[in-house]
Amino acid sequence: MQIQVNTDSNIVGRDALQTHVGDVVKHALHRVHTHITRVEVYLSDENGNKSGQNDKRCVMEARLEGKKPVAVTHHAANLHQAIDGAAYKLIRLLDSNLGRAHAQKTRAKVPAGVDADAELVAAD
Template structure:
């Protein structure tokens, strides 16, 4: 599973952030690893440097072998919370999607 991290200009894309994102995604989606070819994580601060509630956004796009890409979005106060929420949503989506495919 390839994990690609993209950020906007207001979020510093450093090694610590990349390491954190990779560990959270691996932990949340690792059991789907054989089906997932690539995960793209897009982190945005919608208000840039102004304070605000739920202004951090994480879009998580998962490319599945032989299937259409799936994406979820989560807004939160911090990028870490947005990432965790998006991973939870994606885990539920993949459970549902792959569960239905396995029944057929």
């Protein structure tokens, strides 16, 4: 899994920030990393040198093998919170998408005439 970090001109400390982003992304996506080819992270300060509430933005885009890329955005008061929030949203989205794909594959294997959604009742 390749991780690419992009920042706008208002972001300071790019090298340390790249290391932090890499660590957060690897930790958050460790369960699904085999399905991901690349993660692109875009960090920006929407107000530039002016202060503002929740003006730091992190966009994470994950490219999945054989699927369209998915992206999430998180705004926060500082970059670390924005990165953590985006990573949390991304893993939830990937879990949902990959789980749905797995369920569709499993459902496709159900033999004809068997209702996959039928309620299971224990036999006495």
